[in-house]
Every structure is written in C-alpha cells, then in structure tokens.
Amino acid sequence: xxxxxxxxxxxxxxxxxxxxxxxxxxxxxxxxxxxxxxxxxxxxxxxxxxxxxxxxxxxxxxxxxxxxxxxxxxxxxxxxxxxxxxxxxxxxxxxxxxxxxxxxxxxxxxxxxxxxxxxxxxxxxxxxxxxxxxxxxxxxxxxxxxxxxxxxxxxxxxxxxxxxxxxxxxxxxxxxxxxxxxxxxxxxxxxxxxxxxxxxxxx
Amino acid sequence: xxxxxxxxxxxxxxxxxxxxxxxxxxxxxxxxxxxxxxxxxxxxxxxxxxxxxxxxxxxxxxxxxxxxxxxxxxxxxxxxxxxxxxxxxxxxxxxxxxxxxxxxxxxxxxxxxxxxxxxxxxxxxxxxxxxxxxxxxxxxxxxxxxxxxxxxxxxxxxxxxxxxxxxxxxxxxxxxxxxxxxxxxxxxxxxxxxxxxxxxxxxxxxxxxxxxxxxxxxxxxxxxxxxxxxxxxxxxxxxxxxxxxxxxxxxxxxxxxxxxxxxxxxxxxxxxxxxxxxxxxxxxxxxxxxxxxxxxxxxxxxxxxxxxxxxxxxxxxxxxxxxxxxxxxxxxxxxxxxxxxxxxxxxxxxxxxxxxxxxxxxxxxxxxxxx
Numbered sequence: 001x002x003x004x005x006x007x008x009x010x011x012x013x014x015x016x017x018x019x020x021x022x023x024x025x026x027x028x029x030x031x032x033x034x035x036x037x038x039x040x041x042x043x044x045x046x047x048x049x050x051x052x053x054x055x056x057x058x059x060x061x062x063x064x065x066x067x068x069x070x071x072x073x074x075x076x077x078x079x080x081x082x083x084x085x086x087x088x089x090x091x092x093x094x095x096x097x098x099x100x101x102x103x104x105x106x107x108x109x110x111x112x113x114x115x116x117x118x119x120x121x122x123x124x125x126x127x128x129x130x131x132x133x134x135x136x137x138x139x140x141x142x143x144x145x146x147x148x149x150x151x152x153x154x155x156x157x158x159x160x161x162x163x164x165x166x167x168x169x170x171x172x173x174x175x176x177x178x179x180x181x182x183x184x185x186x187x188x189x190x191x192x193x194x195x196x197x198x199x200x201x202x203x
Numbered sequence: 204x205x206x207x208x209x210x211x212x213x214x215x216x217x218x219x220x221x222x223x224x225x226x227x228x229x230x231x232x233x234x235x236x237x238x239x240x241x242x243x244x245x246x247x248x249x250x251x252x253x254x255x256x257x258x259x260x261x262x263x264x265x266x267x268x269x270x271x272x273x274x275x276x277x278x279x280x281x282x283x284x285x286x287x288x289x290x291x292x293x294x295x296x297x298x299x300x301x302x303x304x305x306x307x308x309x310x311x312x313x314x315x316x317x318x319x320x321x322x323x324x325x326x327x328x329x330x331x332x333x334x335x336x337x338x339x340x341x342x343x344x345x346x347x348x349x350x351x352x353x354x355x356x357x358x359x360x361x362x363x364x365x366x367x368x369x370x371x372x373x374x375x376x377x378x379x380x381x382x383x384x385x386x387x388x389x390x391x392x393x394x395x396x397x398x399x400x401x402x403x404x405x406x407x408x409x410x411x412x413x414x415x416x417x418x419x420x421x422x423x424x425x426x427x428x429x430x431x432x433x434x435x436x437x438x439x440x441x442x443x444x445x446x447x448x449x450x451x452x453x454x455x456x457x458x459x460x461x462x463x464x465x466x467x468x469x470x471x472x473x474x475x476x477x478x479x480x481x482x483x484x485x486x487x488x489x490x491x492x493x494x495x496x497x498x499x500x501x502x503x504x505x506x507x508x509x510x511x512x513x514x515x516x517x518x519x520x521x522x523x524x525x526x527x528x529x530x531x532x533x534x535x536x537x538x539x540x541x542x543x544x545x546x547x548x549x550x551x552x553x554x555x556x557x558x559x560x561x562x563x564x565x566x567x568x569x570x571x572x573x574x
Contacts, residue, residue, distance in 0.1 A: 057250055063276065064242050070283035071237040071290075139533035140343045144352070151356040174376065178363040 022077045024066050028086040032059050035093035039100070046170060048099035055092035062086045107169045111159065114176045118156045121183035125149050128190035148186055155179040230288040237279055237292045241299040245272055248306035257309035259375055260316040268305035275299035320374050327381055328362065334388055334573075335359055341572060342395055344435050344534065346458060351394045358388035392573075399433075399569055402458055405471070409563035412473050416561040417443050426554045428525070430540055432457055432469060433565040433572065437525075437540065439550065449546050452529045454538035461495070461538055462504065463513055464520030469538050470495045474560045479551065480524075488527030488544045489551045493560050495523040525550070525560065 036055055039045075044052040065082035126149060132142055159176045163169075249268060252258070257265040275298035282290045338355050365380030413429050420427035421443025429438045430451060437449040453469040454461075461470035474493040481489045496504065496519045504519045520538070527548075529541030540562070542550065565572060 053250075053253060057246070060246055060249075064239075064246065067276065067279050067283060068237070068239055070280070071239075073231055073287060139531065141532060144339070144343055144356075147349070147352045147356045148359075151353060151360050154357075155360065174364060174368060178360060178367045181367075182360060182363060 022069070022079050024070060025079050025083050025086060028083060029059075029063065029066065032062065032086050032089035032093075035090050039093040039096045042097050042100045043104070043168075043170075044093075044096035044100045047103045048096040051092055051096035051099055055089050055096055058085055058089045058092055062089060104169055107173050108163070111163060111169055111172050111176055114173075114180050115156060115160050115163065118152070118176065118180050118183055121180065121187055122149060122153050122156060125152075125183055125186045125190065128187065128194065132190050132193055145186060145190070148182065152179045152183045152186075234287050235282075235290050235292050237282070238275075238296040238299050241296065241303060242275070242279075245275075245299055245303045245306060248303060248310060252306050252309040252313065255310060255313045256317070257313035260313045260320065261309040264305050264309035264312060268302050268309055271298050271302035271305060275302055317374065320378065324365075324369065324374060324378055324381060327385070328366070331358070331362055331381065331384060331388060334392065335362070337573065338388075338391075341433055344433070344457075345395065345398065346456070347391075347395065347398075351391045354387045354391035358384040358386075358391065360384075361387060396573070398458070399572075402564055403569040405460075405564060406568060409471070409565060412561050413563055413566055416440070416473065416559050419559050425558065427559040427561070428550070428554060429566070430469075430560070430562040431564075431566045432471070432562065433567075437542065437550075438566075439553070447549075449542050449550070450529075452531060452536060452541040453534045454536050455534050457534050460503070461500075461520065461523075462507060462517075464518040465537070466520070467537055469536070469540065469562060470500065470523055471562050471564060472497060472499055474523075474562070476525075476554060476556050476558045476560060479556055481551065485524075485526060486528075487524070487539075487541065487547075489547045490524040490526035490539075491551065491554070491560075492522070492524050495521060 036059055039048075039052055039055060062082045062085035065085060066079060069077040069079050069082065125145075129142060129145055129149065132145075155175060156179065159172050159179075162172045162175075245268075249272065252261075252265055252268065275295045278295040278298055279292065282292055282295060335355065335358070342355075361380045361384030365377040365384065368374075368380060369377035416427045416429055417440055420440040424442050427440045429440065430436070431438065432453060435451055435453065437451045438445055439447040439449070455467040457469045459468055460472075461468040472495070474495055474497060476491045477494045478492040479490075480492065484490070500519065504513070507513045508515065508517070523538055523540075525540045525542065525547070526536075527542060527544040527546075529546070530543035531541075535541070
C-alpha cells in the first residue's frame with residue numbers, strides 16, 4: 001500500500017514536471033515570418049507602412065519574449081505572452097496586405113483617370129497650339145511649347161504602357177501627376193494668349 | 204539507536220536530492236542573466252529611428268543598428284540552447300550595446316541629415332532652374348536639334364516631378380528625379396557647350412567692339428546701336444548710356460559670322476548707318492542700311508577664300524539693314540536685323556545716318572551665359 005502510494009506520487013511529479021516544460025512557439029514564429037514576408041512582397045512596406053511597421057515591430061517583440069522565456073529554467077517557462085503577440089503579427093500583416101491591395105486599386109483608378117485627363121489635355125493643348133498667334137517671341141516659343149507637349153505625351157504613353165504591364169502604380173502616379181499639372185499649365189498659357197489676341201483685335 | 208537499512212537509504216536519497224536541489228538552486232541563482240532591458244531599449248530606439256525615417260536619412264547607422272540587433276538576438280538564441288549553467292551572454296550584451304549606440308546615432312543624425320539633404324536639394328534645384336531659365340531666355344534662339352530641346356524639356360519635367368515629391372516630404376524621390384533631370388539637361392548642355400565654345404573664340408574681339416562703341420557714343424554725345432546675337436537683343440545707347448532695349452530677329456544662320464552672299468548669316472563687326480530708307484524705298488516698312496562689308500570683312504573674306512574655305516566664285520554680299528516687319532518670333536531674314544514696325548519707327552526717328560551699329564555674338568562671356 002505504502003509502496004503504491006510512493007510510486008503514484010513519483011509518477012505524478014514526473015507528469016507535472018514534463019507538462020510544465022512549455023515548448024517555444026516555433027511554428028507560430030515561422031508563420032509570423034511568412035506573413036511578414038508575404039506583406040513585404042505585396043508592397044506593404046511602401047503602400048501601408050504603418051501597419052507593416054507595426055507587424056514587424058510586433059514580431060521583434062514576440063521573438064524577444066520567446067528568448068526571454070528560453071533563458072529561464074525549463075520549469076518556469078511561459079510562452080503565452082509571446083503567442084498572443086505572434087497572433088497580432090498575423091493580424092497586422094493581413095491588415096497591411098488588405099490596405100496595400102485597397103491603396104493599389106485606388107491609385108490605379110486614379111492613374112487611369114489621370115491618363116484619360118492627360119490625353120484630353122494633350123489633344124486640347126495641340127489644338128490651342130495650332131491656333132496660337134506667332135507674336136513677338138512667336139515661333140521659337142511655340143516650338144518650345146510643342147516640345148513640352150511632346151514630352152508630356154511621352155510620359156502619358158509610358159504610364160499607359162506601365163498600367164498595361166502592371167508596373168508599380170505608386171511610381172506611375174508620381175510620374176503622371178506633374179505631367180497633368182504641366183499640360184494644364186500649357187493649356188492655361190495658350191488659352192490666355194489666344195484670349196489676349198482676340199481681345200486686342202476687338203479693340 | 205540504529206536505523207534500519209531502508210530508513211538509512213531514505214536518508215541518503217533525501218540528502219542527495221536536497222544536495223541536487225541546492226546545487227541547482229545555486230546554479231540558477233548565479234547563472235548569467237540575458238540583457239533583457241538592453242534588448243527592449245534597443246527595440247524602442249529602433250522604432251523611434253524608423254519613425255524619424257533614419258532608415259532613409261541615416262541608413263548606415265540604422266542598418267548597422269539593425270544588423271547588430273539581429274546578431275545579438277542570434278547570440279542570445281545560441282546561448283539559450285546551451286545547458287543553463289554554461290550560458291554566457293557577454294557577447295550578446297556587447298552586440299546589443301553596440302546596436303543601442305548605432306540606433307542612438309541614427310536617431311540623432313537623421314534630422315540633421317534630412318535638413319542637409321533638403322538644403323543640398325534646394326541648392327541644386329536653384330542651379331538647374333537657372334540653367335532652364337537660360338535655356339528659355341537664351342538658348343531658345345540657338346539652332347539646336349530636336350533631341351537636344353527634348354532633353355531640356357524632359358529635364359524640366361523631371362525637376363517638376365521632383366518638386367512635387369519634395370512637396371510631399373519625399374526628399375529621396377525628389378533627389379532621384381532631380382538627378383534624372385540633371386542628367387538630361389547635362390546631355391543637352393554638352394551639345395550647347397560644344398556649339399557655343401567655338402563660337403565664343405571671338406569673344407575678346409566682341410568685347411573690344413562693344414566697349415569701343417559705348418565709348419564712341421559717350422565721346423560723340425550721340426546714339427549707338429549694339430546687337431547681341433545670342434540674346435537676340437538690340438541695345439540703344441545715348442551719350443554712352445543704355446536707353447532702350449529691343450528684341451531683334453536675325454538671319455536664319457545667325458550663329459557665326461557672315462562670309463558670303465546668300466549664307467543667311469548676320470555679320471559681326473563695327474558698322475555705321477549709311478542710308479535711311481522710308482516710304483517706298485524699303486520692302487520692310489522702314490530700313491537703315493549699314494556699311495557691310497567693311498574693310499575688315501573684306502580682309503576676312505579674302506583670307507577664307509585663300510584658305511579654300513569658301514568657293515572662289517563666291518561673293519561677299521551686302522545690303523545688310525536694320526528694318527521693320529519683325530515680330531515673327533523667328534530668325535527669318537537673309538542676314539538683316541528685323542524689329543517690329545513700331546520699334547523701327549521709334550529707332551528710325553532717333554538715330555541719324557552715321558550712327559555706329561555694332562553687331563557682336565554676345566556681350567556676356569560664355570561662362571556668364573551658361574551659369
């Protein structure tokens with residue numbers, strides 16, 4: 001009877017001891033690393049930097065927390081906090097990917113609209129250029145404007161091709177916006193010149 | 204009192220177990236501690252550094268901090284894999300302390316680096332803008348190839364793209380676009396420089412001419428007219444002082460001196476008005492004939508002929524006038540200097556026959572012009 005009781009106590013102690021040796025959440029760490037890499041591949045570091053940075057920082061915190069536990073005596077390890085943080089890494093990474101997808105789509109729509117606007121502006125610029133009077137600085141100035149329009153047109157063609165080839169939409173957006181402003185500027189300049197001449201003739 | 208063997212065994216086991224526990228406890232209490240505080244401090248510093256864009260503006264320090272942080276973490280991991288009483292975190296501590304230092308330096312230098320990059324960027328933008336203004340004001344009249352002009356326009360657009368990025372606080376992209384613009388404009392500048400360098404070999408001659416002309420105007424207490432071909436400007440001096448500036452149009456091949464009849468070039472030299480034409484005498488509203496070719500032109504023409512640079516049968520030409528019908532915005536004359544009708548009316552009424560008319564390539568040096 002006494003012997004049996006002793007064996008039971010020893011066995012229970014062994015079970016409790018083994019059960020207390022918590023295992024490091026390596027699978028969760030690997031999964032978190034994969035989710036961060038996936039977010040980076042999607043371009044989240046550029047399109048959704050806040051969420052992406054938050055996910056990266058959370059991973060760092062989790063890895064440190066795991067090592068903190070690993071530094072302890074096996075019986076005293078507890079990875080619960082690290083696991084909770086690792087779970088937020090996955091959430092934040094997914095959020096970063098979602099934001100990236102949404103931002104890319106919005107930017108793509110914006111760039112597409114800019115291409116349409118720029119095409120219309122270029123056509124209008126060309127039309128106005130043909131009507132523009134050759135004043136004091138006439139031909140040379142008009143030739144220069146003609147070349148400005150040609151450059152803007154090249155940018156428009158490049159961006160159109162970029163959209164078709166699924167190139168980085170952020171770069172395309174940065175490229176086309178100043179071109180639209182430039183085309184608008186040319187339009188205003190030519191409209192003003194033509195209006196001035198018309199006004200002058202009326203007098 | 205003697206203990207039974209069983210009891211003695213229990214006592215021995217008890218002592219042994221207690222000893223093991225005590226040894227373990229001592230080892231646990233005295234084992235090396237990992238640099239936990241340092242790791243969390245470094246993490247905070249790295250987050251802070253990222254927030255101030257140290258990865259962009261102090262990349263060396265930031266990358267070094269990240270690298271040391273990773274190395275420290277690996278070292279920590281290696282030690283953790285060892286049996287607890289053999290662990291030594293001194294290397295991990297050293298690495299994380301270096302990472303902290305680098306992260307602190309990244310934080311401290313990011314702001315100043317950003318400011319100096321901003322300053323450098325704005326300075327370079329100014330230089331490029333000046334070049335573009337030059338292009339617009341001066342080079343626009345040069346007979347440049349379409350490719351050269353396109354390079355200027357591309358450069359201009361790149362600059363504008365950069366300025367748009369700068370407005371959004373993206374100095375790195377702004378600098379990238381600026382450099383693209385600089386490169387395009389640099390290519391165009393090379394062609395312009397090559398074209399102008401040879402032309403400006405005559406600059407000292409031009410300088411003497413316009414200085415002498417202004418002196419003449421002062422000495423004679425009268426008018427003198429100087430034409431700057433590069434700037435496409437005519438300057439009216441009275442008693443040695445500039446009184447009026449006109450935009451002029453020249454011969455189609457205005458770069459270079461006139462050599463022969465029909466070369467569509469505007470001559471360069473010191474001349475004077477020899478005849479004034481008005482009414483039906485001029486096809487171009489009003490005109491003032493100058494004494495091209497003068498003695499120097501003849502001498503120059505004969506040298507070139509002897510050198511075989513111009514055909515033996517060629518003629519030096521003549522009938523170079525300052526006339527009206529200008530304002531076309533182009534260099535369209537056969538070598539004459541054209542002004543608008545209202546301007547020629549004004550000039551015609553002011554300057555008498557005998558007024559010095561000096562035509563130079565440029566009143567500015569090439570470097571003044573280019574910078």
